[in-house]
Structure formats: C-alpha cells, structure tokens
Amino acid sequence: MANTKKNPGTDDGVLTLEKQKIKLKKPSRYKVILINDDFTPQEFVVWVLANVFRKTLEESRKIMWTAHTTGTAVCGVYSLDIAQTKVTEVHRYAEEAGHPLQCQLAKEEDSES
Numbered sequence: 001m002a003n004t005k006k007n008p009g010t011d012d013g014v015l016t017l018e019k020q021k022i023k024l025k026k027p028s029r030y031k032v033i034l035i036n037d038d039f040t041p042q043e044f045v046v047w048v049l050a051n052v053f054r055k056t057l058e059e060s061r062k063i064m065w066t067a068h069t070t071g072t073a074v075c076g077v078y079s080l081d082i083a084q085t086k087v088t089e090v091h092r093y094a095e096e097a098g099h100p101l102q103c104q105l106a107k108e109e110d111s112e113s
Contacts, residue, residue, distance in 0.1 A: 032090075
C-alpha cells in the first residue's frame with residue numbers, strides 16, 4: 001500500500017509516495033478430529049471417512065482403527081469454513097443413521113515462530 005506525504009520542508013504541494021510493508025499472515029488451519037464411541041459400527045465410520053473426507057478405503061480403515069484404539073484420530077486439516085462443513089456433515093450423517101458418532105475441530109498449532 002502507498003501512503004501520501006508532503007515533501008518535508010517544502011510548501012510546493014508536491015506529494016511523495018512512501019511504501020508500507022504489509023506482512024500477510026497465513027490463515028489458521030483446523031484439524032477435524034474423530035472421537036471414538038462404543039456404539040457406532042466401524043463400517044459406518046469407514047463409510048463416513050470415505051464419503052465426507054474423500055479418503056481411500058485403506059486410509060479410512062486406518063483412521064477408524066486409530067480412533068478405535070487411541071480414542072481419537074485426525075481426519076484431515078482444513079481452513080475453518082471447510083473444517084466446520086466437514087464436522088456438520090459427519091454429525092448430519094450420524095444423526096440420520098441413528099449413531100452417536102462425533103467429531104470436533106482443533107486449531108492446528110502454527111509451525112512458524
């Protein structure tokens with residue numbers, strides 16, 4: 001961006017342009033985290049991962065198994081809008097199917113200092 005300023009010490013009405021440096025910050029990224037429960041069938045979880053997150057069958061099974069054995073698993077990392085949409089889709093599909101499957105957002109830690 002440019003900022004206009006009169007030449008110092010002159011009254012000639014001439015303006016000079018000063019350049020301002022603008023540092024752009026990368027947008028925050030959000031992890032969508034799948035939360036294990038003891039009621040949702042594993043096949044349904046795999047289906048959700050394949051259809052909502054566009055994971056392969058192998059990737060879907062691996063994420064499902066990680067959630068099953070550790071309690072949670074990261075489904076993907078997205079911009080806020082996309083992550084919120086993914087969470088909403090998961091909850092909608094789970095509700096329609098009568099399953100308690102849940103997932104949540106977690107802000108990804110910045111790798112820059």
